[in-house]
Amino acid sequence: HATSQAVISTLPTGLKVVDLSADFRLRDPAEYEKWYGQPHAAQELQKEAVYGLTEFYRDDIKGARLVAGTGCNAATGQFALRPLIAAGVIDLDDILIDLKAGVSGAGRSLKENLLHAELSGGTHAYSAGGKHRHLGEFDQEFSKVAGRPVQVRFTPHLLPMNRGILASVYVKGDAKIVHQVLKKAYENEPFLRVLPFGTLPSTRDIAGSNFCHLGVIGDRVAGRALVVAVLDNLTKGSSGQAIQNANLMLDLPETEGLMLAPVFP
Incomplete structure (x- = not known):
């Protein structure tokens, strides 16, 4: 982060770029400064950047010169919630995203808490209390879909595994309707x-692949639903998404090079 802005500014204007950093994700420069300091x-350049959540910005990405890859946590939460917000089937003021991520989701910087000896055998919340930078993406995108401010609660947890994200998303709404809306929204998505x-x-179920799986279940209290979304932060959450977007930008089949089956065990 904080390097792509300078680098991309020097590149030829005819060059198509998919940027995996956070430098162009937030449309409002003031929001970028708020979250990235x-x-x-x-x-x-920000004015021409297209947010890279492929399934929701496909047409814009096809004609873009600069696409900003999403945060991996931000992508997971949005796949669970965007269709529900758009359909008006959940309470927008009572959304909780409880997310678990493998250690690669925290990057490759040399930090003591990311050492195997420190992380193995335990788990912990991080950037809690509304501090995680991906909240900037949630605020931007959910508010855009809803047409009014939406601020979700979001707490990520780091697990002692290499890769993968599982988000438990708690909403108020009829669970079967929630399931129907998601099923309809994604029925033609590869x-x-x-x-x-x-x-x-x-x-x-999705390790090493570009797939995202979602499940819905009801609660013992009527009017509550749980949506669970899983994806691989290193593929659908980053590099796979980048290839998917590059395929669109280069007029190639969107699934080119991405139909690998998940790897398990």
Whole structure:
């Protein structure tokens, strides 16, 4: 992060770029400075950047020169919630995203808490209390879909595994309607699979692949639903998404090079 703005500004204007950093994800430079702690250094480029959540910005991505890859956590939460917000079937003021991520989701920087000896055998919440930077993406995208401010509660947890994300998303709404909306929204998407009602996915189902699986189940209290979404942060959450977007930008089949089956065990 904070390097792509300077680098991309020097590239030929005819070159197509998919940026995996956070430098162009937030459309409002003030929001970028709020979440990343420094002024946006390429505001003119920001105006042409397209947010890279493929399934929801497909047409814009096809004609884009610069696509901003999403955060892996942000993608997972959005796959669970965007269709529900758009359909108006959940309470927008009572959304909780409880997310578990493998250690690769925290990056490759040399930090003591990411050492195997420190992480193995335990788990912990991080960037809790509304501090995680991907909240900027949630605020931007959910508010855009809803047409009014939406602020979700979001707490990520780091698990002692290499890769994978599992998000448990708690909403108020009829569970079967929630399932129907998601199933309809993704019925023609090659990489998004909605499981039968009451069946919940596991990270092992999508490891090493560009797939995202979603499951919905009801609660003992009527009017509550749980949506569980899983994806691999290193593929559908980043590099696989980048290839999917590049395929669109280059007028190639969207699934080119991405139909690998999940790897388990």
